[in-house]
Ligand SMILES: Cc1ncc(C[n+]2csc(CCOP(=O)(O)OP(=O)(O)O)c2C)c(N)n1
């Protein structure tokens with residue numbers, strides 16, 4: 001195995017799937033050879049596969065997803081890129097009312113094999129219109145699958161699986177993850193949806209974290225180890241479906257749970273996972289569940305403001321210490 | 325035009341007319357849950373367009389969609405069963421009147437979100453182009469829908485990619501109670517095509533032959549790889565917008581004028597005057613269609629309701 005970045009792992013998944021299946025094509029704003037994608041994930045793909053399979057679109061988010069839906073129900077496997085996660089708002093009808101409901105509403109006649117890739121998250125000082133984490137919105141729409149890869153290998157394995165899945169998948173990426181490196185298997189490598197992974201084993205407390213927060217949680221776990229605390233870090237990897245078993249098994253072992261996510265606290269990812277454990281595993285808990293999320297505020301521009309809101313290694317350490 | 329096509333078109337229009345009359349009647353008997361949007365008065369459009377389409381071509385439909393499905397070749401009985409919420413309906417009772425699809429004849433489904441089908445049709449066109457077939461996609465939508473952003477986004481996209489799509493605007497002058505003149509400053513929505521650099525064609529939507537001929541050109545163009553067309557068909561709904569709407573916001577003279585332009589009677593008259601079909605054959609056809617509609621009702625009413633647990637089936641593929 002070689003080390004590559006999260007960005008390159010995504011690109012490798014796209015490339016391999018496009019080679020494997022000629023119904024797979026990409027569409028999005030500035031993903032083609034002139035700009036190569038806002039985060040360069042699609043770099044080189046237009047040159048390799050031609051502009052018909054790597055379509056530069058007008059700035060029309062609703063039509064990007066709507067067009068992808070129409071193509072998906074007529075034999076293609078589109079992978080649409082929305083340049084920034086915040087801009088899914090412009091395509092929300094097509095995602096939540098069309099893509100998510102077509103299979104059900106038409107009595108199972110049709111499938112919507114569609115992947116929507118988009119980067120969420122803050123940390124790069126671009127303020128309230130380009131920094132949100134909206135993944136929980138999609139958890140609330142039956143019919144959608146939601147992937148939240150944290151590692152380059154997960155990015156590759158889940159993206160390849162998402163492209164082969166017959167359901168619409170909202171594939172959440174994170175701006176700060178693109179340059180992160182990790183070991184990634186070459187060639188065929190897919191991961192099942194609904195399979196969490198224990199990213200670090202421990203016995204005193206469980207941290208369930210997603211996307212960039214997995215990395216902050218791992219750093220926190222490392223630091224806490226020096227204080228003699230053994231921290232387990234669980235990464236759900238997909239939010240829909242959610243791997244309840246791995247989460248509950250971990251809580252059963254440690255008796256303590258901290259849930260960390262970058263989305264807003266109210267009705268968010270942390271709320272759902274905390275509720276799950278409260279409902280199905282409260283007897284295993286030796287301390288109250290703690291949630292660490294971005295407070296319910298827009299993401300501000302100025303670095304000290306933004307830094308203050310988004311969870312990080314330090315705030316994770318603080319919250320863990322409250323329950324041990 | 326060849327007489328077989330004309331006769332078939334009349335039959336389809338009659339099917340829609342009698343089908344919708346029947347839905348209205350069943351509705352009065354409390355057999356139809358929810359709401360209905362009847363296509364009565366607009367039959368010439370779906371039929372004139374679909375008479376130019378092949379089975380493998382696609383259509384995207386709307387909340388006022390029964391007529392589109394019938395014109396594209398979907399079965400009366402399974403449409404009726406769906407409208408009545410039966411398991412034997414096209415969508416196993418999950419869709420209802422506003423969400424009928426029959427993928428086996430290219431009906432990609434009706435959406436109840438006004439304007440949402442337009443990008444989906446563009447996507448079907450893109451898929452055709454990428455797969456390299458000679459299919460076409462036709463998208464029906466209303467005057468009201470043409471004020472949605474999706475109209476602009478999706479037609480522009482189809483234009484720049486030169487996709488085989490017919491954008492068929494059924495301009496019945498009203499979106500619910502809102503007259504066209506209150507929400508746009510142009511008379512003809514077809515004019516908007518100029519903004520996308522594609523042909524905008526205006527036609528009398530109550531004249532089946534005129535719609536057929538306009539659609540014929542647009543389909544030829546699309547199949548020939550020359551791109552999309554915006555086809556505006558002027559028409560009028562003879563009933564209210566939906567279930568409870570008495571449509572009192574429409575002036576009486578206006579309603580009467582349009583009733584006198586009834587598309588079904590008009591084609592019938594044209595066929596008789598041209599001697600395309602004998603009175604005997606016409607009478608026979610009218611009996612046949614009435615029987616087919618009755619049979620559809622029987623099929624629908626006899627069909628079971630879905631079992632409650634089916635509510636949790638088919639959420640994921
Ligand atoms: C996006 C959206 N807004 C509002 C509605 C409510 N609504 C249903 S039909 C309709 C009018 C549609 O008018 P038009 O597009 O002209 O079609 P028509 O009903 O006249 O056939 C409205 C406003 C809706 N279903 N979807």
Ligand SMILES: [Mg+2]
Pocket residue numbers: 466467468494495496497498499500
């Ligand atoms: Mg209208």
